[in-house]
Amino acid sequence: MAINFDSALGIHPQALALREKRSEILASNLANADTPDYKARDLDFKSVFQQTLAGAGSELKRSQQGHLSSQNNVLGADLLYRNPQQASLDGNTVESHIEQAKYAENAVQYEASLRFINNKFSGLMSAIKGE
Numbered sequence: 001m002a003i004n005f006d007s008a009l010g011i012h013p014q015a016l017a018l019r020e021k022r023s024e025i026l027a028s029n030l031a032n033a034d035t036p037d038y039k040a041r042d043l044d045f046k047s048v049f050q051q052t053l054a055g056a057g058s059e060l061k062r063s064q065q066g067h068l069s070s071q072n073n074v075l076g077a078d079l080l081y082r083n084p085q086q087a088s089l090d091g092n093t094v095e096s097h098i099e100q101a102k103y104a105e106n107a108v109q110y111e112a113s114l115r116f117i118n119n120k121f122s123g124l125m126s127a128i129k130g131e
Contacts, residue, residue, distance in 0.1 A: 008124060011049075012116045018048055019110040025079065026103040029094050037091040040082040040099065 025041055032038040084093040 009117060009120050012113050012120065015049065016110065016113040016117065018043075018045060019106055019113055022106050023103065023110065026099055026106060029082075029099045030096065030103065033092070033094045033096050033099070035092060035094075038094060039092075040084070040094045041079045042082050042102070043079055 022043055022045060025043060029038075029040045029042075082093060082098075084095055085098070086095065087093070
């Protein structure tokens with residue numbers, strides 16, 4: 001009997017991919033903290049994850065082959081702009097302390113997803129060995 005990894009691992013690989021993309025977005029915000037007119041971006045993990053679980057496609061439907069895909073679309077979700085608590089005079093909306101906190105929170109959740117996947121593989125290995 002073959003092992004179906006999609007059903008064995010559950011939702012954790014999708015969560016891991018979303019956390020990875022969110023880390024890239026938050027790191028980009030931190031890297032551009034001093035760039036004038038840079039607008040901080042983020043994605044709503046919960047809504048993107050629900051779309052992923054519902055089976056929504058990760059790409060917009062195009063009526064013709066020549067149509068361009070959206071630049072603001074990541075894994076089927078639009079990137080959102082973050083509203084700053086304190087606006088900067090140069091138009092930059094990155095608040096480093098908030099971005100660092102969001103990045104740290106996402107890193108902890110990424111680590112949790114890795115642990116869940118590791119536990120799933122450990123369980124599969126135990127089942128294969130008959131322990």
